Amino acid sequence: MLEKTYRPAEVEEKHYRLWEESGAFAADTRSNATPYTIMMPPPNVTGSLHMGHALTFTVQDVLVRYNRMRRRDALWQPGTDHAGIATQMVVERNLAKEGKTRHDFGRDAFIGKVWEWKAESGGTITRQLRRLGASPDWAKERFTMDDGLSRAVAKVFVELHRQGLIYKDKRLVNWDPKLHTAISDLEVEQKEIKGNLWHFRYPIDGEEGRFIVVATTRPETMLGDTGVAVHPEDERYKDLIGKHVRLPLVGRLIPIVGDEYADPATGSGAVKITPAHDFNDFEVGKRCNLEAINILDRDARLNDNVPEAYQGLDRYEARKKIIAELEALELLEKIEPHTHMVPHGDRSGVAIEPWLTDQWYVDAATLAKPAIEAVETGKTVFVPKQWENTYYEWMRNIQPWCISRQIWWGHQIPAWYGPDGTFFVEETEAAARAAAAKHYGSDVELTRDPDVLDTWFSSALWPFSTLGWPDETPELARYYPTDVLVTGFDIIFFWVARMMMMGLHFMKDVPFRTVYIHALVRDEKGQKMSKSKGNVIDPLEIIGEYGTDALRFTLSAMAAQGRDIKLAVNRVEGYRNFATKLWNAARYCQMNGCEPVAGYRPVGLTQTVNRWIVGELADAARKVAEAIDAYKFNEAANAAYQFTWGNFCDWYMEFTKPILAGSDEAAKAETRATTAWVLDQILHVLHPMMPYITEELWEQLSPARANRLISAEWPVYGAELVDAAARDEMNWVVRLITSVRSMRSEMNVPPAAQIELKLKDANAGSLARLDTHRDLILRMARLSSVEPLVGPTPKSAVQAVQDEATLVLPLEGIVDLDKERARLTKEIDKLSGEIKKIDAKLSNEQFVAKAPDEVIEEQRDRRDTAAQARDKLQKALEMLGA
RNA sequence: GGGCGAUUAGCUCAGCGGUAGAGCGUCUCGUUUACACCGAGAAUGUCGGGGGUUCGAUCCCCUCAUCGCCCA
Numbered sequence: 001m002l003e004k005t006y007r008p009a010e011v012e013e014k015h016y017r018l019w020e021e022s023g024a025f026a027a028d029t030r031s032n033a034t035p036y037t038i039m040m041p042p043p044n045v046t047g048s049l050h051m052g053h054a055l056t057f058t059v060q061d062v063l064v065r066y067n068r069m070r071r072r073d074a075l076w077q078p079g080t081d082h083a084g085i086a087t088q089m090v091v092e093r094n095l096a097k098e099g100k101t102r103h104d105f106g107r108d109a110f111i112g113k114v115w116e117w118k119a120e121s122g123g124t125i126t127r128q129l130r131r132l133g134a135s136p137d138w139a140k141e142r143f144t145m146d147d148g149l150s151r152a153v154a155k156v157f158v159e160l161h162r163q164g165l166i167y168k169d170k171r172l173v174n175w176d177p178k179l180h181t182a183i184s185d186l187e188v189e190q191k192e193i194k195g196n197l198w199h200f201r202y203p204i205d206g207e208e209g210r211f212i213v214v215a216t217t218r219p220e221t222m223l224g225d226t227g228v229a230v231h232p233e234d235e236r237y238k239d240l241i242g243k244h245v246r247l248p249l250v251g252r253l254i255p256i257v258g259d260e261y262a263d264p265a266t267g268s269g270a271v272k273i274t275p276a277h278d279f280n281d282f283e284v285g286k287r288c289n290l291e292a293i294n295i296l297d298r299d300a301r302l303n304d305n306v307p308e309a310y311q312g313l314d315r316y317e318a319r320k321k322i323i324a325e326l327e328a329l330e331l332l333e334k335i336e337p338h339t340h341m342v343p344h345g346d347r348s349g350v351a352i353e354p355w356l357t358d359q360w361y362v363d364a365a366t367l368a369k370p371a372i373e374a375v376e377t378g379k380t381v382f383v384p385k386q387w388e389n390t391y392y393e394w395m396r397n398i399q400p401w402c403i404s405r406q407i408w409w410g411h412q413i414p415a416w417y418g419p420d421g422t423f424f425v426e427e428t429e430a431a432a433r434a435a436a437a438k439h440y441g442s443d444v445e446l447t448r449d450p451d452v453l454d455t456w457f458s459s460a461l462w463p464f465s466t467l468g469w470p471d472e473t474p475e476l477a478r479y480y481p482t483d484v485l486v487t488g489f490d491i492i493f494f495w496v497a498r499m500m501m502m503g504l505h506f507m508k509d510v511p512f513r514t515v516y517i518h519a520l521v522r523d524e525k526g527q528k529m530s531k532s533k534g535n536v537i538d539p540l541e542i543i544g545e546y547g548t549d550a551l552r553f554t555l556s557a558m559a560a561q562g563r564d565i566k567l568a569v570n571r572v573e574g575y576r577n578f579a580t581k582l583w584n585a586a587r588y589c590q591m592n593g594c595e596p597v598a599g600y601r602p603v604g605l606t607q608t609v610n611r612w613i614v615g616e617l618a619d620a621a622r623k624v625a626e627a628i629d630a631y632k633f634n635e636a637a638n639a640a641y642q643f644t645w646g647n648f649c650d651w652y653m654e655f656t657k658p659i660l661a662g663s664d665e666a667a668k669a670e671t672r673a674t675t676a677w678v679l680d681q682i683l684h685v686l687h688p689m690m691p692y693i694t695e696e697l698w699e700q701l702s703p704a705r706a707n708r709l710i711s712a713e714w715p716v717y718g719a720e721l722v723d724a725a726a727r728d729e730m731n732w733v734v735r736l737i738t739s740v741r742s743m744r745s746e747m748n749v750p751p752a753a754q755i756e757l758k759l760k761d762a763n764a765g766s767l768a769r770l771d772t773h774r775d776l777i778l779r780m781a782r783l784s785s786v787e788p789l790v791g792p793t794p795k796s797a798v799q800a801v802q803d804e805a806t807l808v809l810p811l812e813g814i815v816d817l818d819k820e821r822a823r824l825t826k827e828i829d830k831l832s833g834e835i836k837k838i839d840a841k842l843s844n845e846q847f848v849a850k851a852p853d854e855v856i857e858e859q860r861d862r863r864d865t866a867a868q869a870r871d872k873l874q875k876a877l878e879m880l881g882a
Numbered sequence: 883g884g885g886c887g888a889u890u891a892g893c894u895c896a897g898c899g900g901u902a903g904a905g906c907g908u909c910u911c912g913u914u915u916a917c918a919c920c921g922a923g924a925a926u927g928u929c930g931g932g933g934g935u936u937c938g939a940u941c942c943c944c945u946c947a948u949c950g951c952c953c954a
Contacts, residue, residue: 005917190953190954386886386887387886389886390886390953393884393885393953394953397953489952490952520951557895557904557905558894558895560895560896564950565895566894568893568894570893570894570906571894571895571905573919574905574919576919577917577919577920578919579919580919580920581916581917581920583916583917584916584920586916587916587917588917591915634895634896635896638896641904642904649916649917650921653916738922741922742923742924745910745922745923746924748911751912751914751922779914782914834901841900844937844938845937846937846938847937847938848937849937850936850937850938851900851937851938852900855937858900859900862901
């Protein structure tokens with residue numbers, strides 16, 4: 001016998017272990033079934049499960065479990081990402097606790113430390129994924145730094161280099177002065193900073209007493225100024241173009257140039273140009289042949305290219321000093337408060353510096369072209385479709401991708417330098433040595449490029465590198481391209497776009513047919529969850545309190561397309577209650593001997609109630625399947641919830657109690673079998689969203705079954721299961737019972753009182769329904785009898801209309817006449833309002849002329865029904881007297 | 883500045899051309915042996931404002947307001 005309530009903690013671990021051990025998650029490369037493939041976005045190896053993970057992996061697991069049950073050969077490819085900077089930071093932080101830095105160890109030893117850390121702590125996220133019930137093919141788990149994946153990375157790098165799509169260049173990069181590495185544009189976050197706009201006077205050379213005013217938010221960069229730009233058409237400065245300015249504090253003569261970058265409308269209209277430390281200035285410098293003087297070192301301290309007094313100063317100390325000194329020289333015109341956007345490193349949190357360095361770049365614009373076309377032609381489709389615009393916007397304006405990082409943890413760039421700086425890009429050191437020997441005519445000492453690749457470089461290869469590429473494995477042939485990629489919009493640029501580029505380039509086909517972009521999970525007020533705000537809801541805590549299934553079902557139910565999820569814990573509680581409800585329904589089945597009957601077929605049933613529930617179930621299961629197919633997880637969850645609670649528990653189980661308690665053995669047997677069968681189907685339909693409780697019930701309700709639910713087949717029913725007549729009949733019963741309950745409640749009839757119901761003017765059909773279902777009507781409406789009304793309507797009665805009939809509750813002595821009059825009046829008013837509205841429509845010639853016939857017909861029907869009901873209630877009201 | 887999205891019951895959200903829905907919350911009643919993590923019933927909405935298209939608009943179009951996000 002089942003316990004009284006479901007205790008998730010007691011069964012989740014067991015089922016997970018059994019699933020995994022039995023190979024239920026494994027794809028079958030040799031299967032004849034059509035593959036269904038999802039590449040798991042590899043979480044960072046440093047990660048721990050947050051609500052965003054919980055959503056994305058729940059959605060993926062729902063898809064995978066569902067398609068597995070649909071008998072697709074499902075491959076959910078798992079793995080983790082080495083997360084270069086993030087992981088290196090974690091390990092360095094640990095070393096810092098012992099007062100050490102990575103430099104105390106040296107590169108190789110430090111990398112050894114990182115691997116050690118990974119072996120000890122890198123499994124957290126995958127353990128937590130297991131708690132969430134995720135069912136990827138763990139045997140195929142990969143890590144972006146695996147040998148195989150590293151080989152793929154090297155091959156891609158070398159090939160792209162040979163094709164001219166990877167190149168080395170000296171340009172301004174986003175330099176992170178804390179982490180000492182370049183980062184890509186995407187890793188830069190613009191933060192609004194309240195600062196100042198300092199206006200400086202630069203003396204014009206050769207014109208004593210004349211100044212040009214320039215404004216800057218970054219005074220320290222003035223030491224690297226190599227020009228002042230004005231708009232070529234700006235009348236104020238036209239005469240100055242070609243002249244020079246004597247740069248204060250430095251003494252350098254720098255030219256005044258005409259360039260349209262200077263906006264006459266902002267500030268003074270003149271701008272100082274620091275080509276080595278500003279992206280816009282860099283372009284101006286190129287156009288106007290200005291020198292680029294690098295004045296910063298890797299810590300963003302001033303270097304030897306500035307006057308001695310400033311050398312070694314931090315950028316912010318230098319700023320203070322410069323302002324003070326210019327003020328002393330009376331060259332500070334004014335200071336305006338100014339709020340502006342300052343780029344910050346997303347990992348380090350410090351302001352990044354544009355810095356001139358040698359870096360490796362990917363020619364993203366070239367690779368983007370086929371990737372754009374693939375979406376334009378529908379080879380890859382975004383769901384919801386609007387995200388395609390975001391993708392296009394980014395891809396059509398894509399900039400060269402800086403892929404080198406000055407850190408140690410990651411894929412080291414496969415380039416080796418000879419003594420004269422010539423480099424050899426090869427997959428292995430041996431190949432590089434051979435190439436160098438050929439080039440120099442003898443063996444020479446080679447040094448490998450110390451940089452590593454951007455983490456996203458290896459992630460971009462994930463859809464094929466995990467399947468064995470560059471080897472032509474059976475997996476690669478079978479599972480690429482994948483079916484759907486599930487992810488959040490925040491990494492469309494980081495990852496989706498890059499997989500598209502790499503996939504198309506190396507596999508000549510898109511990496512996935514569909515990209516499902518889900519929402520971001522926020523707190524219940526719509527704030528992004530963050531540790532600093534203290535509004536984080538920890539999925540593991542939720543799981544601990546309400547169970548995994550409750551969390552998964554909540555996330556499914558809230559995953560409506562195109563909207564963020566504001567997660568409120570009471571929603572989870574509500575769906576935990578749903579799990580308990582299901583549990584108790586199963587318990588009821590068990591107590592009533594409703595056990596699965598081998599060979600049961602839901603056709604040819606004798607009991608209307610059974611034909612009805614079977615049809616409702618078929619409808620609900622179809623809705624769930626269609627919703628999952630359309631990535632409408634909220635609709636899938638709601639359809640399953642509504643059927644289980646609203647149809648099966650609230651009505652069917654109550655309807656059948658008289659049969660199960662009765663003496664018609666054949667009806668009893670049929671009903672038991674049907675009840676068991678429907679519950680069984682519910683378990684199937686809920687399983688993708690609530691895997692644990694359904695598996696547990698599946699096992700407990702019929703321990704003899706050979707297979708587990710995870711491996712069962714998704715139910716698909718023929719149209720013959722839906723019986724419209726049965727549905728109409730049961731709906732009639734439902735309406736009758738609801739009506740009586742409502743009258744009782746409104747008239748304050750004590751629940752325990754068994755009263756009589758009379759049916760007035762009921763036709764033969766209704767009377768037949770009444771006879772069929774008398775037992776359950778008596779029970780559910782708490783009546784002593786239900787009979788056709790003979791003779792006149794009793795004086796003190798409460799009445800309601802149902803189709804052609806009137807329901808009459810004779811409540812002599814009990815009924816409060818005023819209350820009943822008020823109730824009837826309210827009903828009548830409601831109906832009158834409706835009739836009036838419909839009449840207005842029907843008397844509108846345009847409506848009658850232009851609306852479709854069936855709409856007009858429907859309006860007429862509704863009007864007639866309402867009018868009939870109103871007349872009957874009117875009579876009832878008159879009978880009560882004024 | 884450019885783009886996207888949102889605004890529906892007290893709260894969180896579905897719906898998106900023809901009877902406004904759910905969950906939670908609220909109120910009333912209820913120990914009917916599956917379930918009080920429950921059951922029955924009830925109340926609650928000029929579907930952000932203003933225009934337009936249409937026989938008909940919560941739904942389509944325009945505009946304004948407010949809020950949020952992305953990109954400069």
